[in-house]
Amino acid sequence: MQIPNSTTKSEPQAPSVVNEPASSTVFSNPIALVELLLGHWMWLVASVLLCSLLGGAYAYFATPIYRATARIEIFNDSRVETRAKTKYDQQEQSMLRQLLLLNSQRLHQQVRLELAPEWKTRLIPSELYVEFNVKSVAGSNGSMIDFTVDSVNAQYSKDYVLSMIDVYRRLRLEKLTEVNESALSGLKREETRVLEELEQAREALDIFESQNQVFLRQERLDMNMAFIDQLLSRLQEVRVERVLLGQQYEQILGTNVLTVHEALAMTRETEAGSQAALDGDSGRPGDAVEGQGLAVVGESSVNLYGSLEARSQWERAQAQLVALMNQLEQQGKVLKSTHPRMIELKQEIESVRSSLANLNDLSLKRFKARFEALKLQESSIEAVIENWHQKREIGFEEENEHRQILSRVKHLEKKYNLVYGRLLENTGTSESFFLREIQEAQARTAPIQPQVMKILLASVVLGMVAGGGLILGLEYLKPTPVNVIQLQRDYNLLMLAQIRRWDLYLSPNQFNPESDIFVAAKGTNQVATETYRRIRLNLLKQFGEGSAVSFTITSSNSGDGKTFNVANIALPFAWVGKRVLLIDADLRRGSLTRRLLGRELRHGLADWLADDSCDVRTHIMKVKHEPLSILPSGVFNDSLPELVQTERLRDLLQSLHEDFDVIIVDTAPVNIFSESMPFCQATGGVVVMMDSLSKQSSVENCLSELRGMRLLGFCVNNVDDSYLRSHGYDTYGNYGMSHIESAFVYGMNCELPKKKRWKFGL
Numbered sequence: 001m002q003i004p005n006s007t008t009k010s011e012p013q014a015p016s017v018v019n020e021p022a023s024s025t026v027f028s029n030p031i032a033l034v035e036l037l038l039g040h041w042m043w044l045v046a047s048v049l050l051c052s053l054l055g056g057a058y059a060y061f062a063t064p065i066y067r068a069t070a071r072i073e074i075f076n077d078s079r080v081e082t083r084a085k086t087k088y089d090q091q092e093q094s095m096l097r098q099l100l101l102l103n104s105q106r107l108h109q110q111v112r113l114e115l116a117p118e119w120k121t122r123l124i125p126s127e128l129y130v131e132f133n134v135k136s137v138a139g140s141n142g143s144m145i146d147f148t149v150d151s152v153n154a155q156y157s158k159d160y161v162l163s164m165i166d167v168y169r170r171l172r173l174e175k176l177t178e179v180n181e182s183a184l185s186g187l188k189r190e191e192t193r194v195l196e197e198l199e200q201a202r203e204a205l206d207i208f209e210s211q212n213q214v215f216l217r218q219e220r221l222d223m224n225m226a227f228i229d230q231l232l233s234r235l236q237e238v239r240v241e242r243v244l245l246g247q248q249y250e251q252i253l254g255t256n257v258l259t260v261h262e263a264l265a266m267t268r269e270t271e272a273g274s275q276a277a278l279d280g281d282s283g284r285p286g287d288a289v290e291g292q293g294l295a296v297v298g299e300s301s302v303n304l305y306g307s308l309e310a311r312s313q314w315e316r317a318q319a320q321l322v323a324l325m326n327q328l329e330q331q332g333k334v335l336k337s338t339h340p341r342m343i344e345l346k347q348e349i350e351s352v353r354s355s356l357a358n359l360n361d362l363s364l365k366r367f368k369a370r371f372e373a374l375k376l377q378e379s380s381i382e383a384v385i386e387n388w389h390q391k392r393e394i395g396f397e398e399e400n401e402h403r404q405i406l407s408r409v410k411h412l413e414k415k416y417n418l419v420y421g422r423l424l425e426n427t428g429t430s431e432s433f434f435l436r437e438i439q440e441a442q443a444r445t446a447p448i449q450p451q452v453m454k455i456l457l458a459s460v461v462l463g464m465v466a467g468g469g470l471i472l473g474l475e476y477l478k479p480t481p482v483n484v485i486q487l488q489r490d491y492n493l494l495m496l497a498q499i500r501r502w503d504l505y506l507s508p509n510q511f512n513p514e515s516d517i518f519v520a521a522k523g524t525n526q527v528a529t530e531t532y533r534r535i536r537l538n539l540l541k542q543f544g545e546g547s548a549v550s551f552t553i554t555s556s557n558s559g560d561g562k563t564f565n566v567a568n569i570a571l572p573f574a575w576v577g578k579r580v581l582l583i584d585a586d587l588r589r590g591s592l593t594r595r596l597l598g599r600e601l602r603h604g605l606a607d608w609l610a611d612d613s614c615d616v617r618t619h620i621m622k623v624k625h626e627p628l629s630i631l632p633s634g635v636f637n638d639s640l641p642e643l644v645q646t647e648r649l650r651d652l653l654q655s656l657h658e659d660f661d662v663i664i665v666d667t668a669p670v671n672i673f674s675e676s677m678p679f680c681q682a683t684g685g686v687v688v689m690m691d692s693l694s695k696q697s698s699v700e701n702c703l704s705e706l707r708g709m710r711l712l713g714f715c716v717n718n719v720d721d722s723y724l725r726s727h728g729y730d731t732y733g734n735y736g737m738s739h740i741e742s743a744f745v746y747g748m749n750c751e752l753p754k755k756k757r758w759k760f761g762l
Contacts, residue, residue, distance in 0.1 A: 027476070040471050047467030048460055055459030064447035068157035070147040071137070071439035072165060074098050095136060095143065102134040102145065102168055111163045119156055127152045130160055144438065150448070158443035169435055183422075191419050198412040205405045228385065235381045242374040249371065253364070260363040314359045321352045479693040484716055486696075491703050494713035496535045496687065499565060501718050502528055517595045518626065520568045528568075535715065536572040542712055543684065549573070550653050550663040551685040551712055552585075556671045556702035561717035562689040563591040566666045567628075569687075573662045574627040581620065581660040582630040585667040585679050587640055590633040592666045596623050597630065606634030608652070609643040616652065617659070629660070644675040649682035670702050677705070685712035692718045 027033065037044065074095070101107060112128070119128060130151040137144035147164060151157045252260055328345045335342050484495055502511050502519050506528070511519050519528040543549045553569070555562045566582065574580045584592040587606060594600055601621070608616040620631050653663055665683055667676040680686045686709050690699050703711070 027472075033472075036475060037468055037471060043471055044464060044467040047470065048463035051459040051463030051466065052456060055455045055462075059450045059452045059455045062450040063152055065150050065152065065449040066154035066157050066443060067448045068147075068149045068154070068161045068441055068443040069439070070161045070165065070437070070441040071144060072147070073140075073144050073436045073438055075143070075435070095141075098172075099134060099136065099145070101171065102147075102164070107164065107167055107171065108132070110167050111160060114163050114167070115156075115159060119159075123153060123156065128156075130157065132160070132164070147441070154443040154445060158441050161441040165435075165437070165441070172435065187419060187422055191416070194412060194416045194419055198409070198416055201405065201409045201412055205409055208402060208405055231381055231385055235378065235385075238374055238378045238381065242371065242378060245367070245371045245374065249367065252367065255360070260360075260367050314356065317352055317355050317359065321349065321356065324349045324352060480696075481692050482690055482694045482696055482699055482716065484714075487699065487703070487714065490700075491711070493688075493703075493711055494538065496538045496713040496715050497531050498692075498719045499531060499561070499715055499717045500527075501720050504720060517564060517567050518571060520571050529572075532568050533572050535569050536576075539687075539712060548657045548663075548684070549578075549661065550657070550665070550683045551687055552665040552667055552676075552680045552683045553687045553689055554667045554676055554680060554702075555669050555689045556694060556698045557669050558672065560669075560689050560691040560694060562669075563595060563666055565689055565715065565717060566592060566664060567596060570628055570662070570664050571626065578661040579659065580628050580662045580664065581656060582623075582628060583663065583665045584630060584633040585665050585676070587633050587636045587675065588668060588673065590636075593630065593632040596628070597621060597632070601632040602635050604632030604634030606636060606640055609640055609648075610637075612648075616656075641673070641675040644678045646678045646681045649678055653682060670705050671698060680706060680709055685710040687712050688714040690714060690716055692716050692720070 116128075128151075130149050132150075133146075133148040135146055137146055147161050149157045149160045149164075151160065324345060328342070328349065331339075331342060331345060487493060488495060506519070506526075511528075520526070520532045521529060539549070539551065553562055553566050563586070570580050570582055582592060582596070583605060584590055585605065586592065590600060593604070601619075604619045605616070607619065608614045616631065619634075620629050622629055656663055663683070665679050667679045670676045670680070686706055688699075688702060688706070688711070690702075
């Protein structure tokens with residue numbers, strides 16, 4: 001018989017795939033997410049019931065808490081206030097002290113002592129504990145205060161509030177009485193001292209005015225008039241400069257920074273002559289004192305004209321604008337206007353233009369400020385000259401002394417009136433009005449805790465969240481199935497079959513995965529049998545009728561179910577009269593030999609690899625109860641991988657085809673052991689076995705290793721309901737569950753799938 005060339009590439013027609021995404025997960029599809037939660041509604045219901053039960057138990061066994069409330073208004077008393085800067089500060093400090101008093105241990109200890117005789121027999125010691133809260137009412141400037149007391153008894157809460165208010169009233173009254181007595185004695189001493197200081201100040205004022213009356217008039221005649229002449233000259237210069245600036249202001253509106261600075265510089269020439277005249281002053285004491293204001297104005301003017309910061313900023317901004325415009329023009333030749341770089345350049349140009357506009361506005365404001373400053377200086381000089389002519393009657397030193405004495409007299413008079421008023425205020429009764437009840441103490445009949453409806457509602461919400469989180473968490477932890485759609489598209493492969501987890505579909509008396517290796521049975525219509533018949537049909541189509549059939553079954557990693565499925569794939573070939581030989585080429589493990597024969601054999605393929613003269617047919621064994629033959633793997637040694645050569649294997653298969661029609665080779669995983677590749681090259685094709693939860697990268701690496709060989713297709717093992725739903729298969733044959741359901745319609749020997757959605761480490 002002729003063995004098909006293993007290097008000949010076949011072009012199998014892949015099954016049609018309609019609108020199937022390359023990869024999809026429950027978390028990327030909201031509809032699938034909802035379906036997942038609804039599909040596990042029992043988990044949600046159980047979680048809600050459990051949380052509701054716990055919440056109900058808490059609400060039932062929790063101790064009820066009752067609340068009592070009251071509101072009072074507190075008035076300030078000036079006799080107990082400290083010296084604050086403002087009336088508001090005084091009131092704020094007072095309210096803070098009252099809140100401290102209401103929250104103090106001294107007050108509450110006295111309250112408990114007063115309530116103890118009545119309530120110690122009605123409540124146990126632990127139930128006498130209360131939680132109180134004293135806070136000011138918002139918007140009342142701290143004058144209104146709310147009382148809140150929580151306890152296990154409604155009447156006890158109310159009595160506690162009433163006792164708090166009563167104890168606070170007594171403590172406040174004691175404080176006022178104590179302060180009132182000390183305040184009266186202190187105010188009387190203060191009144192006597194202030195009155196003595198006032199009489200002394202009035203006497204000093206009379207003596208000063210009588211002694212300096214003639215001398216002050218004579219001092220007026222000896223004053224130097226040169227200072228007045230300088231003031232008049234400066235006044236004339238200020239007026240000229242102000243008029244010039246007023247005329248220029250209308251004309252420079254809308255100009256730039258440079259124009260404004262040049263206009264201001266023109267006025268500097270007029271101002272320079274006046275400044276030089278002031279610098280050449282004679283330096284008399286009177287002139288020095290009066291000229292301090294003008295010196296300050298002159299210094300600020302020099303700083304204004306000498307500042308080049310705004311001009312430098314304008315020049316830098318102008319240069320930046322020109323550079324950006326040039327760059328925009330150059331970039332516009334190669335880039336579209338919607339390009340991110342073009343948009344960024346336009347935004348930078350607008351920013352620079354805005355900065356230039358701000359600098360121009362700032363220069364105009366400085367120009368206008370100079371004009372206003374000149375007006376102010378003009379008014380000041382006029383006022384100085386007017387005061388010189390009309391109000392000057394004494395010298396500078398004498399005038400200052402006279403003002404100090406007069407100010408002291410007025411201050412003492414005001415202080416005496418204040419002390420006298422406070423003395424009159426404190427001579428009244430100490431029981432002043434300082435507290436008013438706005439809302440009487442009242443207790444709620446219904447407990448504030450526990451709030452049963454809120455607890456139950458929160459329990460339901462918590463149960464739904466916990467149940468949903470558990471479902472989504474398990475779904476997230478579930479291993480990601482291999483994406484066969486992507487493999488079919490990228491490698492143009494035929495999917496021979498999806499092999500299910502038979503322990504989920506067959507009863508234990510039909511199939512025990514621990515002891516049974518054959519799940520297909522001739523003469524029955526089990527779903528498993530039909531699955532392996534389909535694999536036989538797909539393979540025979542590719543080899544052709546009458547041709548010698550030899551192929552290798554390999555996988556990417558161990559644990560993909562390769563050995564189990566090799567035996568079941570081989571069995572349907574024997575049912576159609578084919579002589580089938582299984583070669584256990586997994587030299588290191590020999591799992592196929594051990595599963596089919598029930599024991600390990602010391603002789604087999606390894607003997608032939610080590611010695612060409614060995615007759616391999618002497619090591620072929622018949623499988624008990626099945627029309628299959630097997631060539632055991634033999635005993636492995638480290639030199640065997642180097643002895644596995646493609647040409648030797650082809651010669652071996654050629655000779656074995658004289659006795660067998662179908663030869664199936666079970667090899668070690670391609671990604672792990674190197675001796676698998678020669679077997680794949682020597683046979684007529686390769687079938688890749690993969691687990692439904694194999695890593696996508698591992699499978700793709702295996703297929704990449706097998707490029708250039710004849711790939712007959714692949715089988716997906718350990719398929720369950722969740723895998724089918726995740727890939728959307730819903731038609732007969734390789735795609736989905738409907739043919740499983742059809743098995744029941746036509747009487748096939750198959751049970752309903754068991755619900756094992758989350759299965760790890762398959």
